[in-house]
């Protein structure tokens with residue numbers, strides 16, 4: 001966070017502060033003060049070294065200004081979930097808008113079209129944007145009417161699949177274990193998984209937000225063979241498609257809790273490198289404020305991803321991660 005980075009910088013008395021013109025962000029870097037091992041702060045010199053290494057200097061990009069405040073070390077990630085929307089014509093327009101959008105380079109950008117349009121999108125969309133399925137079958141394909149297999153998604157060029165979305169949990173009735181198995185199969189076959197978790201309004205009001213998120217996380221953790229290719233999407237159900245966005249503080253509070261859960265239950269490395277993105281009425285107007293939160297590593301976007309320029313603005317909200325030093 002900017003505050004943490006400033007206070008850290010102000011503790012430095014050795015080589016004077018890091019000049020903004022010489023520090024080029026790679027959209028990963030500064031950690032919260034409490035994440036740094038206090039034992040290694042035995043001298044001003046080692047403190048400086050630790051801060052400096054967390055800034056991830058890049059000599060190849062001279063002239064950049066500012067540094068980036070992210071608690072995790074992963075690249076900013078923005079996914080567009082088109083859900084069950086679109087026609088051949090409207091999707092062609094959306095693809096053309098995305099192809100002409102200026103997207104910040106330091107962001108992983110993914111869209112999840114309806115299955116029936118995957119080939120159309122894959123064949124017309126810029127390679128800058130990856131493709132995701134919105135769901136996948138729990139195992140190898142076969143006699144499962146209406147389902148889509150991981151093998152088929154890969155065959156059509158998908159690199160990702162969204163699993164555990166609240167609409168599949170609460171409308172279709174998928175449970176934690178089933179979702180965990182799906183994630184395990186997809187990861188095992190080499191697909192990236194956007195693993196959605198989040199509480200319903202009544203659960204939040206009953207003070208159960210963390211319990212619900214931890215239980216859903218545990219179901220993923222118990223099943224998946226590796227966290228290398230998993231992005232966690234925290235999507236409070238009461239914010240999805242409702243226009244009621246979580247405040248930056250509400251979202252940050254849960255993202256910190258998720259990262260801490262990963263640290264305690266998986267490893268510090270997984271906690272650092274796993275992207276934790278926010279979903280729930282994120283749009284072109286609120287994404288910059290949300291993105292300033294240091295544990296928000298991007299977004300999963302529903303409604304606003306159907307408008308190319310708005311989606312591009314959300315992708316580019318990564319720029320609000322830059323803080324002056």
Ligand code: PEP
Pocket residue numbers: 081235239240241242243279280281282300301302303304
């Ligand atoms: C979603 O469906 O994942 C989502 C976040 O939807 P919306 O942005 O419309 O709330």
